[in-house]
Amino acid sequence: MPELPEVETIRRDLSRLIIGARIVDVIVSLSKFVSPRRLFEQRLVGRRITSLKRYGKLLVFALDGNYALQVHLKMTGQIVLRHKGKVLFGGHPIAGLLEVPNRYTHLTISLSTGDVLYVNDLRQFGYAKLFTTEDSQKIVSRFGIDPLLPSFTFAVFEGLLKKATGRTVKAFLLDQSKMSGLGNIYTDESCFAASIKPTRRAGTLTGAEQKKLYKNIRAILKCAVAKRGTTSSTYERTYTKAGSYTRYLKVYGRAGKPCQRCGRPLSKARVSGRGTVYCFYCQA
DNA sequence: TCTAATACCTGCGGGC
DNA sequence: TGCCCGCAGGTATTAG
Ligand SMILES: [Zn+2]
Numbered sequence: 001m002p003e004l005p006e007v008e009t010i011r012r013d014l015s016r017l018i019i020g021a022r023i024v025d026v027i028v029s030l031s032k033f034v035s036p037r038r039l040f041e042q043r044l045v046g047r048r049i050t051s052l053k054r055y056g057k058l059l060v061f062a063l064d065g066n067y068a069l070q071v072h073l074k075m076t077g078q079i080v081l082r083h084k085g086k087v088l089f090g091g092h093p094i095a096g097l098l099e100v101p102n103r104y105t106h107l108t109i110s111l112s113t114g115d116v117l118y119v120n121d122l123r124q125f126g127y128a129k130l131f132t133t134e135d136s137q138k139i140v141s142r143f144g145i146d147p148l149l150p151s152f153t154f155a156v157f158e159g160l161l162k163k164a165t166g167r168t169v170k171a172f173l174l175d176q177s178k179m180s181g182l183g184n185i186y187t188d189e190s191c192f193a194a195s196i197k198p199t200r201r202a203g204t205l206t207g208a209e210q211k212k213l214y215k216n217i218r219a220i221l222k223c224a225v226a227k228r229g230t231t232s233s234t235y236e237r238t239y240t241k242a243g244s245y246t247r248y249l250k251v252y253g254r255a256g257k258p259c260q261r262c263g264r265p266l267s268k269a270r271v272s273g274r275g276t277v278y279c280f281y282c283q284a
Numbered sequence: 285t286c287t288a289a290t291a292c293c294t295g296c297g298g299g300c
Numbered sequence: 301t302g303c304c305c306g307c308a309g310g311t312a313t314t315a316g
Contacts, residue, residue, distance in 0.1 A: 003309060057310080074310045076294080092309070104294090123293045125310065167287070176311075183309050230309075252309085273289070275307070 002073050002091050003057060004148070004181030005224035006231070009243060010079055010090030011054045014117075017083055022048045022112035023063075030106035033121070035129040043067065043130055044109070055140045056180025068136035074125035078104075082116040092122070144178040147217050148225070152179070157214045165203025169213070171272035172202045181221065184274050185230055185252045190217045192251045197283045198271050209284075223248065251277040 002010070026041040034040045047063035054060070059079075061069040071079070078091035080100045087100060100118045101108055107119040107128050119128055131139070144160075145152050160179065164172045172178060173187040182190070191198045193216035196209055205213070224230065229243035230252075250260055255268035259279040267280045 006309075072310085074292095075308065076310095121293090122295070123308085123310095125292065164286095171287080174310085185309055274310090 002077070002229070003183035003186050004054075004146075004221055005186070005227075005245065006091065006229035006243065007054050007057050007059060007073070007181075008225050009228045011052055011059060013088055013090055014079065014081060015052045017081060017088065017113070017115060018049050018061075018111060018117065019051060020048065021115070022046065023109055024112050025108075025110035027108040028106070029101070029108070030124065033106040033119075033124065033127060035127065040128075040130055044069070049111075056143050056146060056176055057183070058140070058143075058180075060136060060140065062133070066133045068131050068133050070127075070129045070131065070136060070139070071119060072126050073121065074123070074127075076122040077126035078118075078120040080118040080120065082118070084115075091120075142177065143180040144176055145180070147179050147181055148221055152218075154211060154214050157217075158210060161202050161205065161210060165201065167202050168198060168272055169196055169200050169202055169205070170198035170274070170276060173217075174272060174274070179217075182217065184276075185249070186217075186220055186224065188251050188277055189220050189249065192278060192283060193220060195283050197280075198276050198278055199269070200284075251279070253277070 023044050023046065026044045028034050028040060031037050047065055047067060049061055050064055051062040052059065053062065057072065059071045061071065063069060073091045076092045081088040082100060087098060102120065104120040104122050105118050106121055109117040111117065145156060164178065169191060170187055173182050173190065188198065190213060194209065194213040196205065196213060224245040227243060227245040227248065228241060230245040230249065231243035251266055254266050255277045256265050258264065259266050259282055261282045262279065264279065264281055266277050269276050
């Protein structure tokens with residue numbers, strides 16, 4: 001589900017409402033969703049939320065008392081904040097399911113503001129893990145560079161490519177230890193924009209192709225963040241404005257449909273274990 | 285050490 | 301209608 005732009009959208013929406021709030025109650029409905037299972041509730045209650053940060057696709061709630069709560073939404077996770085009778089919604093949309101809590105709610109956190117935070121996940125791949133600040137920092141430091149940071153220069157990108165010459169471009173872009181934040185949507189979109197087949201080996205890219213890929217990754221992610229990401233649902237009776245990047249998608253979800261550049265039908269293949277859409281003719 | 289395949293889950297839509 | 305299959309915005313872990 002959510003990739004960098006969608007997680008960043010959640011982070012921005014939530015930050016305004018939860019920073020400074022204190023956790024007054026915690027309910028765990030699926031014990032394997034959280035860690036540590038035994039002490040989770042006890043350690044959280046009474047903490048104040050001091051910041052909300054994003055590392056790639058991971059959200060980190062910093063808490064006073066030297067704790068950090070890491071929440072990953074994986075494929076189908078959502079975060080919903082009940083605020084003054086309405087809900088603020090982020091992550092993977094489930095059509096027609098706006099009530100909270102619901103059968104996919106695994107974690108409920110009540111705040112001193114009266115708001116309630118729900119973490120839902122249909123496929124249960126996601127997690128909420130509580131660490132000390134130091135342990136959390138250690139985990140996050142192993143992540144690849146965030147492609148939206150100013151420090152992610154072309155030289156850095158080139159260096160990463162050199163260390164993965166044998167891998168497909170798709171596998172390389174999806175590898176969160178190289179860069180963190182790209183997922184299946186934005187990987188395919190970046191490859192199309194750069195006219196590179198996702199099946200190409202990273203080591204076969206020309207200098208010009210490397211540059212084009214780098215530029216398009218940044219441009220696409222920036223645009224997607226500005227558009228609040230890619231979401232297909234509308235959100236009535238909520239505070240949430242839907243993500244509108246959907247209408248900019250050139251290949252993702254368009255297999256068999258005409259390529260917007262050459263008009264021929266887009267191809268679909270399995271690359272690096274993921275459904276992959278590309279134009280056989282426009283992408284070299 | 286590197287790369288690829290598999291496991292983890294539930295639900296949906298298409299084909300028979 | 302119901303059953304079976306493949307597929308879904310991710311990533312630890314395992315296997316080669
Ligand atoms: Zn084309």
